[in-house]
Structure formats: structure tokens, C-alpha cells
Amino acid sequence: MSQEANNTEPKLIGLMAQFDDPDSLLAACEKVRKAGYTKTDAYTPFPLHGIDEALGIKPTILPWIVLMLGIMGGFAGLGLQYITNADWYPFIISAKPVWSLPANIPVIFELVILHAAFAVFIGMLFLNKLPTFSNPLFRVPEFARATDDKFFLTIDVNDEKYKPNKTRDLLDGLIGQTDVIEVFEDPSPAELPKIIKFVGIGVAVVALVPPLLLWRAYYQTSTVPRINPIRDMDVQLRGDTQTVSPVFADGRTMRPRIPGTVARGEWVDPIMLTGIVPETGEQNVLFLQDEEATEEGTKKPAEEENPADDKPAEEKPADEKPEADKPMAEAKPAQDKPADANPADAKPAEGEAPAQPEEPEPNWVKIAPINVTRATLERGRNRYNIYCSVCHGLAGDGDGLVSQRALQLEQPTWIPPTNLHTDYLLTQPDGKIYNTITHGIRKMKGYGDQIPAEDRWAIVTYVRALQKTRTGTPEEIPAVEMKELEIKGQ
Numbered sequence: 320m321s322q323e324a325n326n327t328e329p330k331l332i333g334l335m336a337q338f339d340d341p342d343s344l345l346a347a348c349e350k351v352r353k354a355g356y357t358k359t360d361a362y363t364p365f366p367l368h369g370i371d372e373a374l375g376i377k378p379t380i381l382p383w384i385v386l387m388l389g390i391m392g393g394f395a396g397l398g399l400q401y402i403t404n405a406d407w408y409p410f411i412i413s414a415k416p417v418w419s420l421p422a423n424i425p426v427i428f429e430l431v432i433l434h435a436a437f438a439v440f441i442g443m444l445f446l447n448k449l450p451t452f453s454n455p456l457f458r459v460p461e462f463a464r465a466t467d468d469k470f471f472l473t474i475d476v477n478d479e480k481y482k483p484n485k486t487r488d489l490l491d492g493l494i495g496q497t498d499v500i501e502v503f504e505d506p507s508p509a510e511l512p513k514i515i516k517f518v519g520i521g522v523a524v525v526a527l528v529p530p531l532l533l534w535r536a537y538y539q540t541s542t543v544p545r546i547n548p549i550r551d552m553d554v555q556l557r558g559d560t561q562t563v564s565p566v567f568a569d570g571r572t573m574r575p576r577i578p579g580t581v582a583r584g585e586w587v588d589p590i591m592l593t594g595i596v597p598e599t600g601e602q603n604v605l606f607l608q609d610e611e612a613t614e615e616g617t618k619k620p621a622e623e624e625n626p627a628d629d630k631p632a633e634e635k636p637a638d639e640k641p642e643a644d645k646p647m648a649e650a651k652p653a654q655d656k657p658a659d660a661n662p663a664d665a666k667p668a669e670g671e672a673p674a675q676p677e678e679p680e681p682n683w684v685k686i687a688p689i690n691v692t693r694a695t696l697e698r699g700r701n702r703y704n705i706y707c708s709v710c711h712g713l714a715g716d717g718d719g720l721v722s723q724r725a726l727q728l729e730q731p732t733w734i735p736p737t738n739l740h741t742d743y744l745l746t747q748p749d750g751k752i753y754n755t756i757t758h759g760i761r762k763m764k765g766y767g768d769q770i771p772a773e774d775r776w777a778i779v780t781y782v783r784a785l786q787k788t789r790t791g792t793p794e795e796i797p798a799v800e801m802k803e804l805e806i807k808g809q
């Protein structure tokens with residue numbers, strides 16, 4: 320209230336003369352300019368030719384600004400294309416030069432237009448001191464007709480020539496003048512109303528949320544797909560693992576292997592993989608089907624075929640089989656031995672062991688299907704010491720540290736690891752030992768998941784070497800090495 324009281328006498332900021340016709344205004348402008356006034360302006364309902372000259376208004380500099388910005392835009396387009404095409408990514412396409420002016424014209428043209436348009440728009444606002452939300456002239460009721468049928472001429476009080484009475488007299492004396500009006504400063508407070516401030520701040524804060532979310536998403540990891548307006552491959556028709564598919568009769572999206580086929584690059588020698596010699600012509604089936612399926616599905620008919628001797632053409636494999644089978648026949652009773660031999664082998668071993676002979680023994684490969692070199696044996700020793708020695712002992716006597724400890728603690732359920740020098744293991748085919756490593760046997764777990772096939776074979780070979788340390792005869796040692804040993808022994 321006190322502020323308003325202080326402002327009861329608003330400041331005079333200019334004088335305004337009103338005219339009825341453009342010609343009087345033009346004449347008045349001429350006169351005022353000649354009197355030396357410069358801070359003047361004229362307002363008309365329509366563009367008035369000659370008014371700029373009459374008032375001495377200098378032409379706008381906007382065209383120059385536009386020209387400058389346009390030229391800048393042109394060089395920006397040129398530079399952009401040069402840097403990207405000729406410097407950063409100089410690709411030669413159809414033997415064309417990496418940089419050539421004619422090809423760059425369209426972009427240059429576009430950027431000239433773009434920059435010029437921005438210059439016009441922003442420059443116009445800037446030169447007109449826009450945006451301005453209020454002008455003191457709007458508070459003069461008569462001024463409303465400036466857009467209708469009246470013509471106005473104003474002189475600013477800040478004009479060097481301005482003298483309160485003299486200027487007023489000058490305006491009063493103008494021909495065709497119908498009224499001289501005093502223009503006062505707008506007394507309303509310059510500050511924004513509080514409500515607008517609060518709303519403005521609120522909107523600004525809310526507007527910060529999306530960029531902040533984006534910023535957070537940029538640094539955070541997420542298990543769900545990001546908000547993705549261009550969905551592309553996110554929503555493709557595809558079969559996900561473990562889902563139902565209407566395409567296939569069995570409803571499975573994950574397709575099982577097609578019997579009789581091998582995926583590219585997936586072929587592994589079945590003997591190498593399983594330690595079992597497949598029947599002739601059954602290699603693929605054996606390889607492709609699961610281990611259990613192999614034993615049940617392919618082995619049984621195979622063994623049925625053999626006794627019948629249906630196919631004379633398969634005589635050779637048939638000949639081989641009895642040989643392969645014999646050790647198994649020996650091995651079967653032998654397998655029960657550990658249970659008898661080891662008094663510690665309690666009932667659980669006995670209970671499980673009989674279950675095995677019921678299943679027909681596969682056709683184990685007799686000798687490891689790998690190239691045995693010194694490196695193989697070293698590898699075998701290395702793997703054996705890591706994976707097997709804790710139970711079977713470094714020398715294979717079944718006295719590994721784990722076993723010793725378990726016996727010391729008198730663990731009631733402990734089954735001592737088999738002594739690898741046991742007789743039946745000496746004659747057991749390599750494939751069978753390999754299978755024991757892969758799938759385990761009775762109380763021993765399988766190591767197929769941890770030890771790759773080649774290493775398993777290397778271990779088998781090393782086990783054989785261990786056995787040889789007990790069964791070997793001096794005659795088996797090559798003469799050269801024997802000499803070395805003799806020298807060392809002495």
C-alpha cells in the first residue's frame with residue numbers, strides 16, 4: 320500500500336501527439352526531426368511510405384546480421400563435410416574423391432538457410448527488444464486507435480532537445496494535430512506475481528525429472544529392457560528357451576537333435592567321447608543320443624544281433640566282439656571283488672554292486688584312443704594328482720589323504736577308494752576306467768563335468784603307467800634307459 324501511495328504521481332516519460340491523417344503525421348515528423356529531436360517514434364495503422372526518412376529512422380542492421388550468419392552457416396556446412404568425409408572417415412566410394420565441392424552444395428545450402436532463418440527470427444526479436452510484456456503506451460486509452468484510424472507521434476523525455484514547455488509548444492503547434500497526450504510510466508510493480516513465480520519454479524523442477532531419469536539410466540544397470548521407442552529386435556517373433564511353441568507338434572520351442580545328423584563342428588569321435596566301441600553303422604546314433612538312451616536303445620538290439628549272427632557281412636566286428644566281451648565277462652565277477660576284498664566295503668557297496676551285472680556291459684574300447692606320448696603321461700600325472708590322488712593316493716594304492724582322514728575319524732559310511740593295483744583293474748578295458756572317471760562308479764562320483772575327455776584319457780594312461788610300476792619286468796625297460804638306471808643305482 321505504501322508503495323502505491325508513493326507512486327501516486329507517476330513519472331512522465333514522453334509526449335504524444337495524435338493526428339487524423341497520414342499526411343499531417345508525415346509533415347509533423349519532418350518538422351520534429353528538423354527541430355533536432357532524435358528519440359522519436361511514429362505509430363500508424365498501416366505501413367506509411369516515407370515515414371522512416373521523415374523521422375530520420377536508420378535502416379535496420381538485421382540484413383547484415385542475417386548475411387553474416389548465413390555465410391557462417393555455409394562455412395559450417397562446408398567444414399562439417401570436409402572434416403567428416405575427408406579427414407575423420409575418408410571412405411572412397413566408387414572411386415570418387417573423398418571431398419568434392421559439387422557434392423557438398425546441398426548441405427551447404429541447407430545450413431545457409433538454417434542459420435539465416437535463425438538469424439532473422441532471433442535478430443528481429445533482439446533488435447526490437449522483445450519479448451516485452453507491457454509498454455506504457457498501452458495505458459493511454461487513445462492509443463488503442465493506432466491500429467485503427469489514428470496516427471501518433473511521440474517524443475521521449477530523455478531526448479537531448481526535450482524541454483518541458485518548449486516541446487509541448489512544438490507539438491501543440493503542429494498542423495493537423497488533434498490532441499497532445501502525456502505518457503506516464505507504468506506504475507504497476509515490475510516484479511512478477513508470486514503465483515507465477517511458484518508455478519514457474521514448480522514447472523522447472525518437474526521439467527528436470529525426465530533428464531534426471533535419463534541421466535540415472537545412463538549410469539545404472541538394469542535387467543529389464545530400457546524404454547525403447549524403436550523396438551526393432553526387442554519384440555521379434557522368436558523362440559525363447561524353455562517356452563512353448565505352437566509351431567511344432569510336440570510344443571517344444573527347444574528342438575531336440577535330429578537323429579542321424581551332426582551339427583557342423585560338433586563331430587567328436589564317439590569312442591573318444593564315451594570309451595565305447597559302437598556297432599558298425601551305429602556311430603551317429605550312438606553319438607547323437609544321450610548316454611542312457613545309447614545303452615538301452617542301441618546296445619540291446621546290438622547284442623541280440625550278435626548271437627544270432629544274422630549278418631555275415633559284419634563278421635569282422637562280430638569277431639572282435641567276443642574278444643572285447645571276454646574281459647568284461649572276467650571283469651563282472653571281478654567287480655564284486657572289492658566288496659569282498661575290502662572288509663571295510665560295507666553293505667551299501669554290496670547292495671549296489673549286484674545291480675550292475677544285470678545291465679549288459681557296453682563294448683568298452685580296450686586301449687585308450689589317443690596318441691600316447693611323454694607329454695600325455697605328464698598331463699595324466701598332473702591331472703591324476705589333482706583329481707584322483709586325494710582318494711586313490713599318489714601311487715594309486717587307495718590310501719589318499721582324504722581316505723586316511725576318513726578312516727582315522729572312523730566315518731561309518733566311508734567306502735575306501737579302490738586300490739588301482741587290484742587285479743581286476745589290471746585287465747579292465749581302458750574304456751571302462753575312462754567311463755568310471757566320466758560317470759563315477761558306485762560310491763565314487765563322476766568327474767566328466769570337470770575333466771575334458773582328452774585329459775580323462777590321459778589319466779587312464781597314467782593309471783596304466785602306475786600299474787606298470789608294479790607289474791612291469793626288467794625286460795620291458797628299453798636297454799638305454801636300463802643303463803641309465805644302473806648308473807644311477809650304483
Ligand code: HEC
Nearest residue numbers: 668706707710734735736737752755756760761762763766
Ligand atoms: C573322493 C574320492 C575319490 C576320488 C577323488 C576319486 N575316486 Fe575313484 N574311487 C573312489 C571310491 C570310494 C571308489 C570305490 C567305489 C565303490 O566301490 O563304491 C573308487 C573307485 C575307483 C575305481 C574302480 C572302479 C571299478 O571298476 O571298480 C577306479 C578305476 C577309480 N576309482 C579311478 C579314479 C580316478 C582315475 C580318479 C581321478 C579322476 C578317481 N578315481 C577319483 C573314490 C574316489
